[in-house]
Amino acid sequence: MTARVPALEATGLSKHFGALHVTQNVSLSLPSGARTALIGPNGAGKTTLVNLLTGVVKMDAGKLCLFGEDVTGVATAVRTRKGLVRTFQISSLFAQLSVFENLFIAVTQAAGRSFSFWRPAGRASDLLERTQAIVEQLRLQSDAHHKVSEIAYGRQRLVEIGIALALNPKVLLLDEPAAGIPSNELDLLHRALDVLPADIAVLMIEHDMEMVRRFASEVAVLVNGALLMSGKPADVMSHPEVQAVYLGASGKKRFDEGAAAHV
Numbered sequence: 506m507t508a509r510v511p512a513l514e515a516t517g518l519s520k521h522f523g524a525l526h527v528t529q530n531v532s533l534s535l536p537s538g539a540r541t542a543l544i545g546p547n548g549a550g551k552t553t554l555v556n557l558l559t560g561v562v563k564m565d566a567g568k569l570c571l572f573g574e575d576v577t578g579v580a581t582a583v584r585t586r587k588g589l590v591r592t593f594q595i596s597s598l599f600a601q602l603s604v605f606e607n608l609f610i611a612v613t614q615a616a617g618r619s620f621s622f623w624r625p626a627g628r629a630s631d632l633l634e635r636t637q638a639i640v641e642q643l644r645l646q647s648d649a650h651h652k653v654s655e656i657a658y659g660r661q662r663l664v665e666i667g668i669a670l671a672l673n674p675k676v677l678l679l680d681e682p683a684a685g686i687p688s689n690e691l692d693l694l695h696r697a698l699d700v701l702p703a704d705i706a707v708l709m710i711e712h713d714m715e716m717v718r719r720f721a722s723e724v725a726v727l728v729n730g731a732l733l734m735s736g737k738p739a740d741v742m743s744h745p746e747v748q749a750v751y752l753g754a755s756g757k758k759r760f761d762e763g764a765a766a767h768v
């Protein structure tokens with residue numbers, strides 16, 4: 506067997522904010538096709554870890570490789586071009602443009618051209634097709650020509666994922682994709698996650714254990730900035746230390762439901 510180079514390999518990541526040690530010697534490896542969930546209590550440092558991976562926050566120590574290439578000191582935009590993509594926040598969408606227009610802009614940027622309206626229309630046809638493919642992949646056809654500001658919240662969050670997909674991710678980072686989405690709008694998100702290209706490595710931060718159970722083949726637990734453990738969802742979720750440290754009284758019920766549903 507030849508060992509395949511991980512899509513993403515983070516080694517010994519550390520970060521302080523003043524006296525607060527938010528990321529403590531965290532190592533994480535995602536093979537191509539990974540479906541890994543990162544769980545942990547509020548304030549554990551999950552979002553900070555994503556920010557270190559994308560380069561939005563500069564690490565104090567550690568190393569990051571993408572497909573074996575050291576990108577530790579590389580700018581965020583360059584990491585994105587190399588395929589390390591996080592979902593964009595709703596606040597970064599163009600609220601007054603349609604879903605299709607937002608996605609088209611991202612597709613155009615990813616293709617490395619700026620769209621010009623006086624270019625012969627045929628030259629843009631591949632970009633339009635790619636945009637339409639993303640619309641269909643996310644099942645956003647009925648909202649494609651509505652302004653982002655006018656569509657349901659759950660669908661706005663799908664546009665975030667669509668923009669990330671437009672950038673041709675090889676490693677996709679999702680920070681709480683279900684947060685704030687009413688349960689009657691979650692189906693589309695589940696489906697969107699189900700049809701992500703199989704070879705993309707995905708790291709999903711998520712609180713909802715049912716989401717984790719559905720999505721992840723591997724779970725990593727972050728507590729106080731350090732990795733407590735990682736492993737198969739059923740093993741991690743039933744581990745006494747995870748139950749004790751990760752789950753407060755309020756989380757226990759949801760957690761048990763998720764673990765029970767897994768069996």
Ligand SMILES: Nc1ncnc2c1ncn2[C@@H]1O[C@H](COP(=O)(O)OP(=O)(O)O)[C@@H](O)[C@H]1O
Nearest residue numbers: 522525527545546547548549550551552553554
């Ligand atoms: N830019 C920052 N400056 C100072 N402290 C920060 C900054 N970003 C995050 N923190 C702190 O780091 C800790 C981890 O935050 P965060 O990564 O957002 O956790 P999580 O996403 O797991 O809830 C929190 O205590 C938070 O207040």
Ligand SMILES: [Mg+2]
Nearest residue numbers: 551552553680
């Ligand atoms: Mg967070």
